[in-house]
Amino acid sequence: MAGLATALGSGAMTNTIAEIGDSACILAAGTSTTEAHPIIGYQVKKAVRNGAKLIVVNPQEVPLTQFATLHLPLKPGTDVVLLMGMAKVIIDEGLHDQNYIDERCENFDKFKESLEVYTPEFVSDTTGLPWEDVVEAARMYAENGPASILYCMGITQHSHGTDNVLAVSNLALITGNLGRLSAGVNPLRGQNNVQGACDMGSLPNVFTGYQKVENDEARQKFEKAWGVSLSGKPGLTHTEIFDAAYKGDIKAIYLIGENPVLTEANAAHSNEAMDKLDFLVVQDIFLNETAQKADVVLPAVSFAEKNGTSVNTERRVQRVRRVIDPVGESKPDWWIVSAIANEMGYEGFAYNSAEEIFNEMAKLTPSFAGINYERLDQGSIQWPCPSKDHPGTPVLHKEKFATPSGKAKLAPLEYRPSEDCCDFDFPLILTTERSLYQFHSTMTRYSEGLDELSGGEQILINPVDAEKLGIADGDLVEVSSRRGKLKVKATITRRSQPGVASLSFHFAECPTNLLTSSALDPVAKTPETKVCAIRIDKV
Amino acid sequence: MSELITLTVDGVEIKAAPGTSILRAALANGIYIPHLCDHPDLTSVGICRVCLVEIEGRRPTVSCMTPVEEGMVVTTASEDLDQTRKVNLELLVLNHDYNCQSCDKNSKCQLQELTRYIGLDEERIKAMRKPMLDSPIDDSNPYYIRDMDKCVLCGICVRTCDEIQGDGCIDFAYRGIKTKIAVLGDKPIIDSTCVTCGECVARCPVGALVPRNAVEPTYEVETICPFCGCGCGMVVGARGNKIVSSRAVSGSPANNGSLCVKGRFGLSFVNHPDRLTKPLIRKEGELVEASWEEAISLIADKFGQYKGDQYATIASAKCTVEDNYVMQKFTRAVMETNNIDHCARL
Numbered sequence: 001m002a003g004l005a006t007a008l009g010s011g012a013m014t015n016t017i018a019e020i021g022d023s024a025c026i027l028a029a030g031t032s033t034t035e036a037h038p039i040i041g042y043q044v045k046k047a048v049r050n051g052a053k054l055i056v057v058n059p060q061e062v063p064l065t066q067f068a069t070l071h072l073p074l075k076p077g078t079d080v081v082l083l084m085g086m087a088k089v090i091i092d093e094g095l096h097d098q099n100y101i102d103e104r105c106e107n108f109d110k111f112k113e114s115l116e117v118y119t120p121e122f123v124s125d126t127t128g129l130p131w132e133d134v135v136e137a138a139r140m141y142a143e144n145g146p147a148s149i150l151y152c153m154g155i156t157q158h159s160h161g162t163d164n165v166l167a168v169s170n171l172a173l174i175t176g177n178l179g180r181l182s183a184g185v186n187p188l189r190g191q192n193n194v195q196g197a198c199d200m201g202s203l204p205n206v207f208t209g210y211q212k213v214e215n216d217e218a219r220q221k222f223e224k225a226w227g228v229s230l231s232g233k234p235g236l237t238h239t240e241i242f243d244a245a246y247k248g249d250i251k252a253i254y255l256i257g258e259n260p261v262l263t264e265a266n267a268a269h270s271n272e273a274m275d276k277l278d279f280l281v282v283q284d285i286f287l288n289e290t291a292q293k294a295d296v297v298l299p300a301v302s303f304a305e306k307n308g309t310s311v312n313t314e315r316r317v318q319r320v321r322r323v324i325d326p327v328g329e330s331k332p333d334w335w336i337v338s339a340i341a342n343e344m345g346y347e348g349f350a351y352n353s354a355e356e357i358f359n360e361m362a363k364l365t366p367s368f369a370g371i372n373y374e375r376l377d378q379g380s381i382q383w384p385c386p387s388k389d390h391p392g393t394p395v396l397h398k399e400k401f402a403t404p405s406g407k408a409k410l411a412p413l414e415y416r417p418s419e420d421c422c423d424f425d426f427p428l429i430l431t432t433e434r435s436l437y438q439f440h441s442t443m444t445r446y447s448e449g450l451d452e453l454s455g456g457e458q459i460l461i462n463p464v465d466a467e468k469l470g471i472a473d474g475d476l477v478e479v480s481s482r483r484g485k486l487k488v489k490a491t492i493t494r495r496s497q498p499g500v501a502s503l504s505f506h507f508a509e510c511p512t513n514l515l516t517s518s519a520l521d522p523v524a525k526t527p528e529t530k531v532c533a534i535r536i537d538k539v
Numbered sequence: 540m541s542e543l544i545t546l547t548v549d550g551v552e553i554k555a556a557p558g559t560s561i562l563r564a565a566l567a568n569g570i571y572i573p574h575l576c577d578h579p580d581l582t583s584v585g586i587c588r589v590c591l592v593e594i595e596g597r598r599p600t601v602s603c604m605t606p607v608e609e610g611m612v613v614t615t616a617s618e619d620l621d622q623t624r625k626v627n628l629e630l631l632v633l634n635h636d637y638n639c640q641s642c643d644k645n646s647k648c649q650l651q652e653l654t655r656y657i658g659l660d661e662e663r664i665k666a667m668r669k670p671m672l673d674s675p676i677d678d679s680n681p682y683y684i685r686d687m688d689k690c691v692l693c694g695i696c697v698r699t700c701d702e703i704q705g706d707g708c709i710d711f712a713y714r715g716i717k718t719k720i721a722v723l724g725d726k727p728i729i730d731s732t733c734v735t736c737g738e739c740v741a742r743c744p745v746g747a748l749v750p751r752n753a754v755e756p757t758y759e760v761e762t763i764c765p766f767c768g769c770g771c772g773m774v775v776g777a778r779g780n781k782i783v784s785s786r787a788v789s790g791s792p793a794n795n796g797s798l799c800v801k802g803r804f805g806l807s808f809v810n811h812p813d814r815l816t817k818p819l820i821r822k823e824g825e826l827v828e829a830s831w832e833e834a835i836s837l838i839a840d841k842f843g844q845y846k847g848d849q850y851a852t853i854a855s856a857k858c859t860v861e862d863n864y865v866m867q868k869f870t871r872a873v874m875e876t877n878n879i880d881h882c883a884r885l
């Protein structure tokens with residue numbers, strides 16, 4: 001979430017789920033909310049029932065589209081152009097909030113200048129959308145406040161994902177939609193504790209609470225608390241780790257609760273990388289595809305067997321409580337990691353409970369400092385919560401932004417086309433989708449019934465393309481990209497626009513990510529699984 | 540906050556916010572008025588008409604549709620009311636398949652509660668019985684069963700699907716004695732737009748919508764759904780170290796009483812027979828079971844040889860805050876590198 005952090009000083013959802021139902025306008029960009037975040041989908045539908053305008057920005061006709069006031073089926077990867085085009089309309093028509101901009105934003109003049117290139121012709125040609133629709137969306141968003149922006153994988157999973165995020169913040173800033181109820185910029189996070197994992201510093205460049213490893217003061221604080229000396233050099237990101245392993249620079253990996261053989265962009269590459277390691281430890285609840293390559297596999301407990309906390313997409317810290325005894329000899333993840341540290345002779349890992357760990361963490365993390373289990377038993381708390389008497393923070397940026405100047409920086413942006421472009425050999429764009437019934441492979445696959453409901457993996461192809469290729473509904477087809485190929489069943493549907501096909505990535509039998517690109521966003525380093533050039537052949 | 544309104548119900552003075560119905564005000568104050576089609580999460584419709592009350596100076600009124608008024612004097616029980624309610628209840632249960640012993644809703648059923656309160660004349664019902672439906676049971680969905688011979692046409696499921704799920708995939712179909720709840724074209728539910736959120740199942744007051752293979756938990760624990768970033772509060776039920784049920788925490792901040800298909804029905808992975816139960820170590824190419832001591836000491840020895848930037852941790856967004864804290868502390872303090880990331884980006 002580097003983009004949001006650059007603009008606003010924080011990369012989390014700025015507002016609360018429950019507020020969405022009271023928004024007057026919702027711009028849902030690149031999210032299939034009803035599928036990926038069903039409960040947030042309820043709020044969106046509630047808002048629409050109450051008369052809110054809903055703008056859906058998505059190349060695909062997703063289920064949310066049926067509730068939309070306006071659906072913008074743009075060409076995949078052109079979000080920045082659309083969003084900047086909307087910003088231009090808003091400013092040209094004087095629909096922006098000048099007072100808010102003067103008081104709370106920086107860089108307005110440069111930003112305004114940068115909009116000049118987003119002419120109606122350019123925006124329309126690039127996005128494939130009629131200019132009138134862009135104008136209508138801009139007016140709808142600017143004139144109906146409070147307006148909330150929701151975005152998700154569709155926005156961040158591009159090689160220019162960071163720009164997309166900056167582009168949505170720009171829109172919210174020029175219309176004064178940050179720091180107020182039912183407005184905001186709201187990245188919807190995937191897995192249950194992604195927010196918490198980021199908050200805890202399971203990232204290469206920060207300790208807990210986004211304290212930078214490069215910052216001497218922060219580092220010294222942790223060195224003192226942990227009684228060791230620490231490196232100030234940021235580490236490698238997820239994708240870089242697999243590249244380094246492939247090159248032989250990384251020799252040992254401790255992989256916890258992940259299944260990169262299935263989920264990594266350009267899976268063939270990470271698959272090989274894993275084979276080259278000297279030593280691979282996998283810790284999981286199932287013997288997944290990646291665990292089968294490990295030197296040691298450690299059985300972890302599931303959520304139902306552990307105590308602890310997790311942080312949801314709205315920064316809400318909540319208690320996870322143990323329901324049943326550990327299955328077999330499985331152990332909590334913290335217990336296992338601590339046991340290894342103890343065995344290696346380190347002090348400071350003699351934990352007896354999750355609560356002890358939480359308390360140590362809260363002492364070192366200003367945004368969590370006021371939170372403890374006792375308070376959480378009374379109810380959840382949204383960080384930042386700096387002290388024991390602080391109620392938590394449902395809406396971020398109310399008075400000022402978390403940047404050094406306290407002001408938000410408007411970002412001039414240029415359009416950078418997706419790296420994996422279509423050509424004669426690979427004429428179609430593939431995007432990846434997720435199904436309501438499946439969730440990042442492992443867990444849901446082991447829950448009976450969910451497989452049955454989702455109907456298996458399929459590639460969605462528009463009738464126009466299908467006819468050209470001579471493919472009928474239900475045919476088995478071979479899908480190939482510059483990186484790999486796979487076989488899958490075709491579904492012919494208008495939900496996909498001409499030139500675009502979509503596939504989901506949950507099933508081991510059909511690892512979609514064999515096809516996708518690992519071109520990286522230079523800042524956030526998110527692999528580009530959303531845009532990939534392919535060809536489809538009947539088999 | 541506007542001023543509370545004071546009224547008298549069965550001689551007891553109670554207070555309620557303006558706009559509250561008499562029924563909900565009474566229930567909130569521990570006064571039972573029989574009712575079936577009202578649900579606190581949904582709009583009131585006054586279909587079942589068993590919640591009739593007497594209001595001083597007015598004709599008997601359905602209490603779910605009548606807002607409280609200052610100084611109102613309400614009576615919830617009288618001979619007249621009993622009589623009218625009885626007739627109204629009879630109409631609801633004319634084709635009800637009373638078979639409580641083998642019904643999943645037994646002892647949690649609002650119709651049972653109501654029947655006990657109002658009383659039913661079995662003989663009269665028998666004489667008026669409607670023919671049973673041809674194919675009352677729809678078991679096409681993998682997670683829940685619909686038995687329309689137990690349906691009392693309260694419409695709660697219809698309103699739930701419309702107001703909460705926002706889908707509106709079921710509705711009243713046919714007319715008169717043939718009326719029933721059905722999906723478009725009266726097809727099996729699996730062929731409809733139903734997304735199996737189970738919201739209607741959780742709210743059906745009788746045994747018409749029940750989870751498949753329901754097992755009564757011996758105890759329940761409040762925790763958080765393990766699937767997506769919404770972080771829904773859920774109450775998970777277990778029996779003999781096995782997860783058997785889950786329901787939404789009512790009023791929990793993220794989900795406010797709702798769950799999706801995954802949180803409600805997707806927890807069987809926890810007790811799946813393929814769960815890893817012992818550490819495995821690769822010996823001569825094969826992963827074989829080992830003790831924790833052996834596994835930990837092997838890893839400690841190996842990791843000791845790869846300290847620094849030739850090592851990396853891939854942490855997990857599925858693990859807790861505490862797990863992740865310990866993982867990054869281990870990576871930084873013990874393995875002496877910042878090579879740690881997780882799949883937030885995917």
Ligand code: SF4
Pocket residue numbers: 635636637638639640642643644645646648649650651689745746747
């Ligand atoms: S629905 Fe209620 S009254 Fe009817 S059989 Fe089941 S438990 Fe008995």
Ligand code: SF4
Pocket residue numbers: 689690691692693694695696697720742743744745747748
């Ligand atoms: S199925 Fe249940 S909720 Fe729906 S109308 Fe019948 S009794 Fe009411």
Ligand code: SF4
Pocket residue numbers: 699700704706707708709732733734735736737738739740
């Ligand atoms: S399960 Fe959900 S979607 Fe299906 S009918 Fe019930 S409320 Fe509607």
Ligand code: SF4
Pocket residue numbers: 037038039040764765766767768769770771794797798799800801802803
């Ligand atoms: S119940 Fe559904 S929406 Fe709620 S956290 Fe679980 S998966 Fe997400």
